[in-house]
Structure formats: structure tokens, C-alpha cells
Amino acid sequence: LLLWDCDNRSYSYYIETSYDNVTWSKVVDKRNIACRSWQILTFSPRIVVFIRICGTNNTANEVFHCVHFECPCKPDILKLYMNEQQLNLANNFKEENSITCEEFYKNYEILIDTINKNSIIETHTILPFKIKSNSTEIVHIEQEDNE
Structure with missing residues (x-):
């Protein structure tokens, strides 16, 4: 900042x-x-x-x-965190204001549907990766270079 x-x-x-x-x-x-x-x-x-x-x-x-202002994300750190979240969920522990991958994906899909209906921005331009529901896997989305 x-x-x-x-x-x-x-x-x-x-x-x-x-x-x-x-x-x-x-x-x-x-x-x-x-x-x-x-x-x-x-x-x-x-x-x-x-x-x-x-x-x-x-x-x-x-x-x-x-x-x-910029807020870079390190996908490897996010993946470690998500794996830890899965372990915590298995132990019935949930931090205040935390969210599971499945909850995030459900909310994220609603956000993307809203954005796409208004033709503002495509999904792949919001995040350089996609979080699959029912897993903690982060999948890199290939983007075309327009330069």
C-alpha cells in the first residue's frame, strides 16, 4: 500500500x-x-x-x-493453508469468520454468475487459479497472452 x-x-x-x-x-x-x-x-x-x-x-x-495497492497471493501458501483447513475441519475446529473451500466456491460461483450476466469481466481474469469444490486442489488456469 x-x-x-x-x-x-x-x-x-x-x-x-x-x-x-x-x-x-x-x-x-x-x-x-x-x-x-x-x-x-x-x-x-x-x-x-x-x-x-x-x-x-x-x-x-x-x-x-x-x-x-496490490495484494499478491502465493498459490503454494494458499494451498498449504487450505490443506490445514481440511485438517481443522476434520477435528471439528472452525476459526471465527473462516470459510471452507466448499463454502467459498459456492459464494464464488454466485459472484461470477452475477458478473458474467452483466458482461463486466470473465472468471479467469479475477483469479489466476480455480479452487475445485470438494477438494483442496488449486488448478492453474491457462491464460492467453494478448501482448
Whole structure:
């Protein structure tokens, strides 16, 4: 996350993630910290479809300036996490606000159906991989290079 850094202002914010745009989990809380410039943030592996950045303070004015944001995923780490989730489910353990692969896939299909009906974006442009239901396997989706 790159915050506006052309002067001496600082920002405060928090970040939430969701798999369904209804259930949100706070993954970063910088509400009581004066933050400037590049922010390198990490959070525990989870299935994320939506990210919400909420600016809570700017020392110069009332606008939160997010200049650049990216949230790369490492599929190998996600796969390890999903395998761990399956093990946890076998032990009847479910973390608060967590979701199983099957639940995610069910919600993801609804999201994709909605998007495709509106002809906004195709499935393969949202994620570079597909999570198969009833398994923890991540399958890479081949994409054509248009360059």
C-alpha cells in the first residue's frame, strides 16, 4: 500500500477482507499509528475476494490518499493453508469468520454468475487459479497472452 508521500502528512487506517462481501474480518489495524509512504502488510492466509481499506485519519486534510495497492497471493501458501483447513475441519475446529473451500466456491460461483450476466469481466481474469469444490486442489488456469 502506497500512501501519498509528497509532504509530511501521515495517515491512519484499517483493512478488512471478505469472501462474500457480507462477512468482513479486520486483518490490519493502523488506526493508532501515524503511517507514511509505503506500507508492507501481511496477514494470515485466507480466502479473499474483497478488500476494504478504511482511512481513519489524515494529518493534512479529510481525504485518505491510497496511491497504489496490490495484494499478491502465493498459490503454494494458499494451498498449504487450505490443506490445514481440511485438517481443522476434520477435528471439528472452525476459526471465527473462516470459510471452507466448499463454502467459498459456492459464494464464488454466485459472484461470477452475477458478473458474467452483466458482461463486466470473465472468471479467469479475477483469479489466476480455480479452487475445485470438494477438494483442496488449486488448478492453474491457462491464460492467453494478448501482448
